[in-house]
Amino acid sequence: MNFEYSEKSLALQDKLKLFIRKNIHPVQDEVENFIKNPSNAWKKWPGLEGLKDRAKEEGLWNLFLPKSYGDLSPGLTNLEYAPLAEIMGRILWASEVFNCSPPDTGNMEVLAKYGTRKQQEKWLRPLLNGDIRSAFLMTEPNVASSDATNIETAITAEGDDYVISGRKWWSSGAMDPNCKIAIVMGKTDFDAHRHVQQSMILVPLDTPRVHIVRPLTVFGYNDSPEGHAEILLDRVRVPKENLLLGEGKGFEIAQGRLGPGRIHHCMRLIGMAQCALELMSERASERSPFGRTLDTYSSIRQEIAHSACDIEQSRLLVLAAADKMDKVGNKEAKDLIAMIKIVAPSMALRVIDRAIQIMGGKGVSGDTPLAHFYAAARTLRLADGPDEVHLSQLGKNTVKKYIKA
Structure with a gap:
């Protein structure tokens, strides 16, 4: 490599x-x-x-x-x-x-x-x-959306249109004043095989009967101006030409969408962790409790050293996943993609938490980005599939590989 x-x-x-x-x-x-x-x-x-x-x-x-x-x-x-x-x-x-x-x-x-x-x-x-922004509507409040086959939003053909009914939440981007279009995942056939029930469709946000119920907060942050909205789709009517790829292709599109997105998320997390490492290193060299600077304490040096190791390990793993995606495609890289989604958010949380501890009271204030970093990293243990989903699938694939071997 x-x-x-x-x-x-x-x-x-x-x-x-x-x-x-x-x-x-x-x-x-x-x-x-x-x-x-x-x-x-x-x-x-x-x-x-x-x-x-x-x-x-x-x-x-x-x-x-x-x-x-x-x-x-x-x-x-x-x-x-x-x-x-x-x-x-x-x-x-x-x-x-x-x-x-x-x-x-x-x-x-x-x-x-x-x-x-x-x-x-x-x-x-x-x-x-960059003239407009967009939203992605997949997660629903009433079902376990970590299993996308549970999605209940109905996309029903009526003449030349589809009629969409359902409730979504954690619809990131929907609060942005420039958000004009949403990609909505729902079901066009509730009786088909579980992985071909879903479809994706384009819904302009100014379509009648699209109701933004409320913005949601993450650990108290509203993440303005993009935000995360709860949205009611109350028999929303859009033309059939707004369907993406075809009926029953939603799950396939979702899998294709998430591979590169996980690389992006994980590398942004590494950027947050790297920034946290630099902040904690600067703080350790400046603060002098009990007559000596923090960086002279072995325990603080170890926390900084562990953070540097954690970041570099995660960075190399993400680069390995990106390299494999480029060379053999998302499907062949799926295990590495699962690994980075498991590893990077937890790594960032550990490093950011160490930085907060070394910073002391300043670390939990708004005077540094650490508290907001922590909220963002914690959220990414859930977004794009919670840890447990990736661990379960990776474990299953690993067992299969060694049984075959």
């Missing part, structure tokens, strides 16, 4: 770091104070569009899309993009500046891979341009 980054990736890493240092760091406090102000909930920081225009001008745009889509993507591989996701992950809101934030990234990949030309022109092109 050779995880040396390509010259293209290295150049973009340098360019991205420089852009963040020149354009994002100087306004970071301003943006975060804007976001924290309750009166600004579900509003965009006024300077965001200017930053996005600058990123686009500098070629730091749609970096996530593995294969080129005209002039709107550099066409990086997963391995080339992974370190860029880590760099962006160090600041929770930074990914949007480069049009690389979820759920838009996954939705754009779905539209690029499975959308018709008409769907791509209507929705993918504006998403790639």
Whole structure:
């Protein structure tokens, strides 16, 4: 295995770091104070569009899309993009500046891979341009949604339309004022084989009878302006041409969507953990309880050393998964993809927790990003499938492999 980054990736890493240092760091406090102000909930920081225009001008745009889509993507591989996701992950809101934030990234990949030309022109092109944002509606409050076959939202054919009825929640992105389109997962045939009951369909958010019931919070954070919404679909009617790929293809699309998305999530987590490591190292060298700085205590050195080891192990595992996806595809890389989803969020939580402890009271305050990092990392032990689902499937696959051997 050779995880040396390509010259293209290295150049973009340098360019991205420089852009963040020149354009994002100087306004970071301003943006975060804007976001924290309750009166600004579900509003965009006024300077965001200017930053996005600058990123686009500098070629730091749609970096996530593995294969080129005209002039709107550099066409990086997963391995080339992974370190860029880590760099962006160090600041929770930074990914949007480069049009690389979820759920838009996954939705754009779905539209690029499975959308018709008409769907791509209507929705993918504006998403790639950064003109609109999107949401993904899969999880439901009334069923165990970690098993996607439990989804109960009905997508029923009526004449030239489909009628959609159901309740969704944790619909990330739906509160954003620029969110115009949602990909909704539901069932078109409740009696079919369990993995071909599901379909995905495009639902514009301004469609009649789409009701945003409430925004949800994560450990008290509302994650404005994107948010996470509970949404009622009350006999929502959309044309049949809004269906993605075909009836019964929803599970297939979901599996194709989640592979690259897990690389992105895990590398952003590594970025958070790396930032936490740097903060705890700086703090340890500055604070002097009982007459000596923290970094002179063996226990503190061990916590920092363990954190450095944890981060590097996770980074290499994610790069291995990205490399395998590039070489043999998502299906063949499924075990490594499961491993990174198990390993990275828990690793980030451990490292962030150590940083909080070394920081003391400052670590749980809003004066550092650590508390929000912790909330985000804890959520990602549930998002895209909880740990238990990945552990169960990986264990099953591992047993099969060694029985065959």
